[in-house]
Amino acid sequence: MTADASPEAVRSAWVAQRRRSGRLGQLRRAAARARAGDVRQAVPRAFAAIAHPARPAPRTVRVDDLVLPVLTPEAIPPRRRDIAATVLDARAAASLRPEWEQLDLLSSTWRSQLAPRPALVLVQASAASLWPPEELAGLRAWCSRDAIPFLLWADEAVPESLAADQVVVLGPWAQPRLHRPVLWGPGRVYALATDDPPPRELAPLLAGAAGLAPVHLVPDRHRLDAQASVAVHLHAGAPQRLVELAAAATPVLTVAEADAERILGRDLAQVATTPEQAHEVLADLLSDADARDRLGHRLHRRVLDTHTAGHRVEELLEAAGIASAASTPGVSVLLATNRPGQIDHALAQVAGQTWPSLQLVVALHGPIADPEQVAARARAAGVDDVVVVVGDATCSLGAVLDLALDAADGDVVAKVDDDNLYAPAYLTDLVRALDWSDAHVVGKWAHHVWVEGERRLLLRFAGSEHRFTDKVQGGTLLVRGDVARRLRFDDLPRGVDTAFLRRCDELGLRVYSADRWNFVSVRRADPSDHTWPATAEQLQAGDTVVVASGADLDPLAVVSV
Secondary structure, three states, X not given: OOOOOOXXXXXXXXXXXXXXXXXXXXXXXXXXXXXXXXXXXXXXXXXXXXXXXXXXXXXXXXXOOEEEEEOOHHHOOOOOOOEEEEEOOHHHHHHHHHHOEEEEOOOOOHHHHOOOOOOEEEEEHHHHOOOOHHHHHHHHHHHHHOOOOEEEEOOOOOOOOOOOOEEEOOOOOEXXXXXXXXXXXXXXXXXXXXXOOOOHHHHHHOOOHHXXXXXXXXXXXXXXXXXXXXXEEOOOOOOHHHHHHHHOOOOEEEOOHXXXXXXXXXOOOEEOOOHHHHHHHHHHHHHOHXXXXXXXXXXXXXXXXXXXXXXXXXXXXXXXXXOOOOOOOOEEEEEEEOOHHHHHHHHHHHHOOOOOOEEEEEEEEOOOOOHHHHHHHHHHXXXXXXXXXXXXXXXXXXXXXXHHHHHOOOOEEEEEOOOOEEOOOHHHHHHHHHHHHOOOEEEOOOEEEEEOOOOEEEEEOHHHOOEEEOOOOHHHOEEEHHHHHHHOOOOOOOOHHHHHHHHHHHOOOOEEEOOOOOEEEEEOOOHHHOOOOOOHHHHOOOOOEEEEXXXXXXXXXXXXX
16 A cells, blocks of 8 residues: 555555454454354354444343443443433534433424423524424423423524523533544544535635645534544634544644634644645644644643533533532552552652542552551652552462452552553543543553663554554553452463453453553563563564654653643
8 A cells, every 4th residue: 555545545455454354353253262162252242343233222241240231332321310301403412412311302292201300401592493483482381380490502693582591602512422532444544634615715725735635524423533634624603613623633723713722722723814824734734743643632632621511511500500410530540569669659650640539559569568658658749548458479460459459449440550650641531531432441552662771762552542452551451440340350470451351352341542642661671570571672573663762861751741
């Protein structure tokens, strides 16, 4: 495949390759399991690799005495239990539905739909115009009689005849479960895309830009995953798609300067008002993949900080006088160590995390330090919620991790290693990815490695970034708490992470490899210092690339975004 191959050729080549090794490979593995007598797992997994019903009921797998749901995006329960009756257009309905129990009202059947009493009724002005006036008046009267807040979302001019308890104006938002940086197939096959066909008067802005013809992106049932390296937003005053593209970690060039700076911030907005500016910005973005990916990740994080459907639902609940029941998931960080000299380093890595609800469980593998002193050092470093447990020196690593797991009370469990480097945003990014990917396990299979003896920073498995996979690096394992507590860790001296992920794969649980940023796996000069004694040559095999090197290089500074 040549570098200038068309997107259609790239897709065709990828489909052919998948036919040879991808789905066929899954079926071969399923057949092997069947020959081994494991028909119960072989048959469902073989067909799950091919068939995806439009609205499936949650599939389940059994782990001992617990039935775990294998959740597809269509079967994910909403984040809140509040019931909202809504009159919305298709896009708004799809993006708000994951946030609460949503009743999508129809003008012909709304009376029968309101059997479960809603906490509020939300009417979008533009959608309300499609309802018969008498039905809309009847809905308003019903709300008034039953003292249910009636909110009118003024996305366009509000008719004088339409009274409301509260008129609300909502800023643009993205739904993280619909607008994601997930890569499928060959990934971002388009170098340049537009969010809509360009208006005639703005078409010259893109004429001949970087020698590329932009592709018009069409969302699939309101879902917009990562398809293009760079997108162009050409509709000032219509910032919704700008936010959705940013949520998919796609750098966006826009003519809407005021919208971009207000929503994304002056530091991240890429604005052009002349063809010359557009060509210059696009040339910079398209020629520097590393800078482009960093910008995309920062845009994704900015949207998740302030511009998600969850933020808008919180505004609506507040306008209706309803206390929010949303909560921040607690994260229990499991740190197992048998090296007293690494304890303070590991404590500092955890203490530096920005995630607000964090518990640290330190599992000492043998009597290597005084537990009370370790707890005091953790609190001095900035970790308020800390538990220290001690495992026998003769126990396996898996047994010590299970000891830590028993002491953990978080909704999410994260395993960290005592010698790796974790930037402050590491946990925040991964916990969010666990939510919007709807996976059971997340981590980083595309990851950086610092070869200490050679002062060289490597990037391994770059092609696995933002993909559903079956592997993540062991020091980045982040798991839903219910899954971790039932699967537990195998009683092994090494290979614990690999064994855990293998069981996840056998059970059909979803594993997602997130971004490559904010984590460095440190490899010391002596391979025997690690449970996996890989040499520098082994680390640099395959698709590994050298990112940077130097005696004074700070590897974490290089990968922090």
